[in-house]
Amino acid sequence: MNKLELTNQANPEYTLKVEHLKVVSTQGAELVRDVSLAIKPGEIVGLVGESGSGKSITTMAIVGILPDGISIAKGKILFQGQDITRISADERCGINGNKLGIIYQDASQALNPLMRIGKQIDEVLKIHTDLSLSERQDRVLGTMRAVNLPDVKNLAKRYPHELSGGQRQRVLIAMAIINNPQLLIADEPTTALDVTVTAQILDLIKIINESKQISVLYISHDFSTVNKLCDRVFVLYAGIPVEIGSVKQVIENPQHPYTELLLESIPTKEKRGQKLLRMKGRTQDPRGPALNCQFADRCPKAFGRCRQELPPMYQVTPGHTAACFLLNNKGE
Amino acid sequence: MLKYIAKNAAQMLVTLLLIVLIVFIMFELIPGNPAQIMSKLDADQKTIEALEQEFGIHDPLPVKISKYFTGLLNGDMGRSIRFGKPVIDLIRQAIPVTMSLAIYSFFLIVIISVPLALLASVKRGSFIDNAIRFTTETTLAIPPFFMAVILMLIFRTTQLGLKSGQGASSGSSVLVQYLLPALAIALSRVTMALEFLRDSIIEQKKMFYLKTAIGKGVTRSRIILTHVLRNSLVPYITVLGLIIAEIFGGSIIIEQVFLLPGLGRLLVTAVESRDFPLTLGIIITIAIVVIVVNFLVDLINQFIDPRLREKEHVALRTGLGAKLIYKLNTIRGVKK
Numbered sequence: 001m002n003k004l005e006l007t008n009q010a011n012p013e014y015t016l017k018v019e020h021l022k023v024v025s026t027q028g029a030e031l032v033r034d035v036s037l038a039i040k041p042g043e044i045v046g047l048v049g050e051s052g053s054g055k056s057i058t059t060m061a062i063v064g065i066l067p068d069g070i071s072i073a074k075g076k077i078l079f080q081g082q083d084i085t086r087i088s089a090d091e092r093c094g095i096n097g098n099k100l101g102i103i104y105q106d107a108s109q110a111l112n113p114l115m116r117i118g119k120q121i122d123e124v125l126k127i128h129t130d131l132s133l134s135e136r137q138d139r140v141l142g143t144m145r146a147v148n149l150p151d152v153k154n155l156a157k158r159y160p161h162e163l164s165g166g167q168r169q170r171v172l173i174a175m176a177i178i179n180n181p182q183l184l185i186a187d188e189p190t191t192a193l194d195v196t197v198t199a200q201i202l203d204l205i206k207i208i209n210e211s212k213q214i215s216v217l218y219i220s221h222d223f224s225t226v227n228k229l230c231d232r233v234f235v236l237y238a239g240i241p242v243e244i245g246s247v248k249q250v251i252e253n254p255q256h257p258y259t260e261l262l263l264e265s266i267p268t269k270e271k272r273g274q275k276l277l278r279m280k281g282r283t284q285d286p287r288g289p290a291l292n293c294q295f296a297d298r299c300p301k302a303f304g305r306c307r308q309e310l311p312p313m314y315q316v317t318p319g320h321t322a323a324c325f326l327l328n329n330k331g332e
Numbered sequence: 333m334l335k336y337i338a339k340n341a342a343q344m345l346v347t348l349l350l351i352v353l354i355v356f357i358m359f360e361l362i363p364g365n366p367a368q369i370m371s372k373l374d375a376d377q378k379t380i381e382a383l384e385q386e387f388g389i390h391d392p393l394p395v396k397i398s399k400y401f402t403g404l405l406n407g408d409m410g411r412s413i414r415f416g417k418p419v420i421d422l423i424r425q426a427i428p429v430t431m432s433l434a435i436y437s438f439f440l441i442v443i444i445s446v447p448l449a450l451l452a453s454v455k456r457g458s459f460i461d462n463a464i465r466f467t468t469e470t471t472l473a474i475p476p477f478f479m480a481v482i483l484m485l486i487f488r489t490t491q492l493g494l495k496s497g498q499g500a501s502s503g504s505s506v507l508v509q510y511l512l513p514a515l516a517i518a519l520s521r522v523t524m525a526l527e528f529l530r531d532s533i534i535e536q537k538k539m540f541y542l543k544t545a546i547g548k549g550v551t552r553s554r555i556i557l558t559h560v561l562r563n564s565l566v567p568y569i570t571v572l573g574l575i576i577a578e579i580f581g582g583s584i585i586i587e588q589v590f591l592l593p594g595l596g597r598l599l600v601t602a603v604e605s606r607d608f609p610l611t612l613g614i615i616i617t618i619a620i621v622v623i624v625v626n627f628l629v630d631l632i633n634q635f636i637d638p639r640l641r642e643k644e645h646v647a648l649r650t651g652l653g654a655k656l657i658y659k660l661n662t663i664r665g666v667k668k
């Protein structure tokens with residue numbers, strides 16, 4: 001075990017590897033139950049699930065910003081081979097903003113309303129580098145240009161409320177990538193934006209990923225954006241991944257009924273004119289321990305066993321797995 | 333910016349005019365002839381008439397007011413009935429005393445409240461937080477004059493060489509002379525400032541942008557100082573403005589106890605002797621101070637929070653106002 005970790009550290013195969021992560025609240029609710037996921041260098045991995053499935057809690061655990069009263073109960077988060085679940089505050093400050101960049105859902109809340117844009121971006125460099133003021137200024141403006149912000153000199157002196165939603169999101173991206181991190185985590189970066197701006201932001205993330213070889217963990221509740229952006233996808237339901245595979249495998253051949261439902265609720269050209277299928281029920285909340293398939297109550301294909309046992313991951317094709325007893329029946 | 337100041341200056345002038353008007357009308361309603369009071373009962377009719385002439389007692393109200401304002405524009409507030417000197421001179425003598433007291437206690441309040449509020453909010457709910465709240469709420473419950481007496485006793489018995497009760501006439505430096513009165517004032521008002529700052533910090537600590545700061549790798553102490561504290565200042569500065577205005581107009585008792593010849597004592601004398609010009613002069617002075625302080629508070633807050641500069645964000649300000657009133661009421665409630 002130890003030896004394995006040592007070799008991992010020297011040449012990590014994965015930028016990020018989460019192993020059996022379990023996050024609980026002080027009231028005993030299991031917000032994230034058993035999440036394992038891995039991201040290779042340069043890869044864009046999607047994490048999909050409906051509201052409340054635990055996507056943000058997972059990212060918060062990775063970035064070390066879990067709210068008070070919520071903590072990691074089990075599991076490991078290996079970042080470049082190093083377990084970062086129990087590092088000191090100093091070590092955390094050395095990783096965040098430096099090797100690990102994060103973009104949040106709501107850019108209007110994510111920026112300090114009383115600080116100029118340029119200063120907020122510059123703060124990252126101020127903390128992590130020894131660059132001089134003018135070197136930092138150049139890099140701030142350069143990064144702002146790289147994320148397609150207009151009139152950067154002027155914009156740097158503005159305050160967040162003077163920017164559009166798309167511009168604020170770009171500022172957040174600039175802040176996250178200015179130090180060339182190894183991993184970029186984007187937690188629903190486009191929910192607050194309209195369709196055109198969403199497409200632009202997704203393009204930007206793709207460009208950043210390709211030009212700088214930055215791995216990306218992209219969080220969304222929406223398969224259509226995942227389809228455009230990601231290489232592989234993890235489908236999360238009630239704090240447990242229920243289907244994992246390449247985007248192609250999962251979208252063309254979904255195995256878990258929950259994935260099917262998610263896919264059916266995307267509007268596509270072929271389905272235009274049809275009524276959108278609305279998902280019945282909601283993720284249960286708060287949660288006790290998972291003793292059976294969590295989706296069983298809402299699943300149109302559920303049968304007896306689904307309500308008695310927790311399904312393990314079955315392999316569909318190499319690299320494509322799903323946690324559903326239907327696969328077991330197919331195998332027999 | 334200049335436009336803003338000009339616009340506000342006009343507004344301030346109107347406010348001032350209204351205040352003068354109200355005070356005038358109030359004095360009209362009070363019975364008694366100031367000329368008679370001034371000239372004592374044994375004065376003959378001629379002296380009284382001469383005085384009545386000087387003070388324009390029989391002029392109609394609009395004439396009185398316009399006369400007064402013409403004087404005011406020339407820096408003339410009339411002659412004090414009680415002292416027989418120009419009002420403006422008396423006020424000029426008193427202002428430095430009250431001003432020093434206000435500024436001194438203001439600094440004491442800031443020095444006490446900022447670190448304690450930081451400590452209390454960072455260690456929220458802990459023993460330290462509760463101890464701070466208990467102590468400050470106790471000092472709030474003690475009336476300022478009683479606080480002054482307690483302080484005098486403490487400092488006398490510990491022989492710190494402070495000459496309390498001797499006012500500005502003693503030879504020691506201003507800093508030492510004013511320590512006790514300023515401390516008495518500061519201790520009785522520090523609670524409000526502290527609670528405002530503490531609550532504001534706690535509120536800011538819940539803000540989502542702090543997660544961004546942590547995501548950037550900003551250290552905890554830097555987050556508190558450069559993000560949280562700065563963003564907590566607007567309500568704090570607003571309440572500091574209220575406090576300083578209140579000290580200016582309301583340190584009457586402290587000035588009496590410590591025998592300081594400030595505006596408060598002058599006002600008491602003026603009212604007691606029905607000295608209309610002096611009373612009016614002092615009230616106008618205090619009103620000007622309050623108006624100017626409010627203006628400065630607005631200016632500073634707009635500097636700190638750029639959103640306040642914009643018309644669309646007026647809601648932010650009114651929201652702050654409502655919060656302020658609510659908070660003041662709860663604190664007053666505690667006091668009862």
Ligand SMILES: Nc1ncnc2c1ncn2[C@@H]1O[C@H](COP(=O)(O)OP(=O)(O)OP(=O)(O)O)[C@@H](O)[C@H]1O
Nearest residue numbers: 025031050051052053054055056057058067221285
């Ligand atoms: N601060 C918190 N305190 C307590 N419970 C929380 C907190 N934040 C989230 N939760 C709970 O954790 C669970 C997972 O929430 P999470 O925010 O990770 O969902 P999500 O998948 O990101 O959803 P969304 O798409 O709405 O962002 C939910 O049941 C939610 O109620």
Ligand SMILES: [Mg+2]
Nearest residue numbers: 055056105187
């Ligand atoms: Mg979320």
